[in-house]
Amino acid sequence: MTGRTYKINGARTRAPGFWITTRKRLSAEKGVETMPAVVNQETCNGCGECVQACPLDAIKIENEKAHVDPDTCGDCGACVDVCPTQSITLS
Numbered sequence: 737m738t739g740r741t742y743k744i745n746g747a748r749t750r751a752p753g754f755w756i757t758t759r760k761r762l763s764a765e766k767g768v769e770t771m772p773a774v775v776n777q778e779t780c781n782g783c784g785e786c787v788q789a790c791p792l793d794a795i796k797i798e799n800e801k802a803h804v805d806p807d808t809c810g811d812c813g814a815c816v817d818v819c820p821t822q823s824i825t826l827s
């Protein structure tokens with residue numbers, strides 16, 4: 737089998753977009769608040785590891801710092817796992 741495997745919250749999947757958007761939709765239907773990722777701008781070093789890890793392309797590097805689009809973020813936590821400076825939290 738080919739294709740990239742993503743590790744999200746300890747689980748491996750080849751369809752992260754489907755997995756995340758389905759979870760997000762179910763949360764919205766149940767009225768559960770989502771928790772988009774937030775980057776500590778003081779400690780982020782702009783390495784881009786989180787950009788590579790994000791299955792939804794929710795992170796951009798601007799002015800050498802990572803910025804998350806909260807509307808695109810699926811709260812999967814993949815970026816949290818790879819950040820070498822522990823700069824990302826799920827709010």
Ligand code: SF4
Pocket residue numbers: 775779780781782783784785786787801802818819820821822823824
């Ligand atoms: S992985 Fe961490 S340190 Fe690197 S760009 Fe992302 S938030 Fe910043």
Ligand code: SF4
Pocket residue numbers: 772773789790791792793794795804808809810811812813814815816
């Ligand atoms: S938690 Fe991080 S990796 Fe997951 S969708 Fe949000 S920004 Fe992307």
